Amino acid sequence: xxxxxxxxxxxxxxxxxxxxxxxxxxxxxxxxxxxxxxxxxxxxxxxxxxxxxxxxxxxxxxxxxxxxxxxxxxxxxxxxxxxxxxxxxxxxxxxxxxxxxxxxxxxxxxxxxxxxxxxxxxxxxxxxxxxxxxxxxxxxxxxxxxxxxxxxxxxxxxxxxxxxxxxxxxxxxxxxxxxxxxxxxxx
Amino acid sequence: xxxxxxxxxxxxxxxxxxxxxxxxxxxxxxxxxxxxxxxxxxxxxxxxxxxxxxxxxxxxxxxxxxxxxxxxxxxxxxxxxxxxxxxxxxxxxxxxxxxxxxxxxxxxxxxxxxxxxxxxxxxxxxxxxxxxxxxxxxxxxxxxxxxxxxxxxxxxxxxxxxxxxxxxxxxxxxxxxxxxxxxxxxx
Numbered sequence: 553x554x555x556x557x558x559x560x561x562x563x564x565x566x567x568x569x570x571x572x573x574x575x576x577x578x579x580x581x582x583x584x585x586x587x588x589x590x591x592x593x594x595x596x597x598x599x600x601x602x603x604x605x606x607x608x609x610x611x612x613x614x615x616x617x618x619x620x621x622x623x624x625x626x627x628x629x630x631x632x633x634x635x636x637x638x639x640x641x642x643x644x645x646x647x648x649x650x651x652x653x654x655x656x657x658x659x660x661x662x663x664x665x666x667x668x669x670x671x672x673x674x675x676x677x678x679x680x681x682x683x684x685x686x687x688x689x690x691x692x693x694x695x696x697x698x699x700x701x702x703x704x705x706x707x708x709x710x711x712x713x714x715x716x717x718x719x720x721x722x723x724x725x726x727x728x729x730x731x732x733x734x735x736x737x738x739x
Numbered sequence: 740x741x742x743x744x745x746x747x748x749x750x751x752x753x754x755x756x757x758x759x760x761x762x763x764x765x766x767x768x769x770x771x772x773x774x775x776x777x778x779x780x781x782x783x784x785x786x787x788x789x790x791x792x793x794x795x796x797x798x799x800x801x802x803x804x805x806x807x808x809x810x811x812x813x814x815x816x817x818x819x820x821x822x823x824x825x826x827x828x829x830x831x832x833x834x835x836x837x838x839x840x841x842x843x844x845x846x847x848x849x850x851x852x853x854x855x856x857x858x859x860x861x862x863x864x865x866x867x868x869x870x871x872x873x874x875x876x877x878x879x880x881x882x883x884x885x886x887x888x889x890x891x892x893x894x895x896x897x898x899x900x901x902x903x904x905x906x907x908x909x910x911x912x913x914x915x916x917x918x919x920x921x922x923x924x925x926x
Contacts, residue, residue, distance in 0.1 A: 600876070623778040672859075672862050672913075675859050676862050679870055680866040683808040683866070683869075686807050686808065733923060733924075736920060736926055
């Protein structure tokens with residue numbers, strides 16, 4: 553007959569583990585929502601306008617697909633949506649069936665490595681997109697070129713919101729990968 | 740008197756540990772060299788030229804400091820140079836004095852977290868720089884703007900080499916952080 557103290561300890565330990573696993577699954581859901589929204593917002597970033605350069609009327613029509621960096625953002629988001637959907641389904645299934653979220657050390661390593669790859673992917677896409685967005689805003693200083701965003705403000709706002717959500721998904725992924733190292737480092 | 744088998748096992752284990760620590764210190768050295776060179780190459784990226792747009796002679800003078808993304812690359816490299824210099828000195832000192840490279844689990848966590856931060860920083864800087872560089876090469880498709888790199892080829896080559904080295908330093912950092920998780924996950 554285990555003494556009350558020990559029983560209490562086991563219950564507390566199990567509750568802590570349950571909360572930790574719930575948080576891990578919630579991070580996957582958050583990542584799915586943020587990356588799917590980021591992709592939808594970027595896919596709807598399109599606008600036409602007229603810019604004025606030294607009296608020349610320059611028609612500007614902008615669309616996310618014009619810039620390789622924005623294409624990169626859409627591609628990275630699509631990959632992350634699929635990845636976090638897979639992780640979310642796995643996590644919910646394991647929660648429901650009561651099996652551990654990371655059943656073996658090999659799976660923990662697999663999870664850590666894939667989380668890291670998608671982390672780098674999203675950070676990279678968000679940064680490439682920000683680099684180009686910044687250029688849209690400040691114009692190019694080699695030559696006196698216009699600040700596109702004055703003319704195409706809706707387009708630039710769409711892009712800015714999308715990039716914000718990309719970095720949010722990155723934070724969800726980085727937290728997941730940190731959790732996995734926690735699992736790996738507990739003997 | 741420990742049996743020969745056991746002695747041999749201890750010696751092999753110590754040798755493996757020694758090699759692992761040597762590799763960790765070598766990764767720090769590699770990262771220092773790559774990020775310092777990346778910074779030097781970017782700092783020397785400057786050129787003047789004349790581009791021809793519909794018969795208009797447009798003087799182009801380009802310098803890394805014109806683009807916020809390239810400034811970001813220089814800043815990130817400077818931070819990484821200092822960080823890897825610190826880690827390298829610590830590593831060499833511990834190797835020479837025979838103490839372990841990561842003396843405690845707390846230091847392993849500290850190392851993992853800081854490696855990750857610099858990893859994200861370098862991936863982010865490299866991507867932002869690549870986004871803008873790509874724009875220099877392909878021109879902007881909103882309006883028929885020139886491909887700067889035809890005129891400023893030396894500048895673009897400098898930038899490309901620098902970005903390549905930034906991603907190389909990123910790989911060194913990611914490997915170091917992977918090593919630290921290895922240390923954390925061994926009981």
